[in-house]
Amino acid sequence: MTSHQNTQTMKPATAAKKLGVYLEATPAEFQEGVVSRSELNELQANPPAWLQELRKNGPHPRPVVAARLGVSIAGLARGGITDPLTTEQIEALRQESPEWLQKERATQAEVRKENVRIKERNEERARKQQRA
Secondary structure, eight states: OOOOOOOOEEOHHHHHHHHTOOGGGSOHHHHHSOEEHHHHHHHHHSOOHHHHHHHHHOOBOHHHHHHHHTSOHHHHHHTTOOSOBOHHHHHHHHHHOOHHHHHHHHHHHHHHHHHHHHHHHHHHHHHHHHHO
């Protein structure tokens, strides 16, 4: 019996998401093909110039924009940001610090604090159960 090793492939949109780049800004050959797991690993290990440029200057997809601004993706939407932004646009927003951004950052900080509190509570409960 011979074993066949199928090459795992993914759609360009999935690969772009894993690379943290905006698909529409990638080269046409990337958008039109499929990406194997080994090709994705190579892109991550040795990013070509186009990938380095996209990661540095954008346009960035919403998850990256949200992370760079310190807000949630929903917070971006509430602030009216639905399109990809460049690094320059993100920096301009940080400098302007509009009211919605300040509010969303505060909300995100509260969410993080609550998540830490819940995690600590759950760990304490687990310790108590182990002792019982």
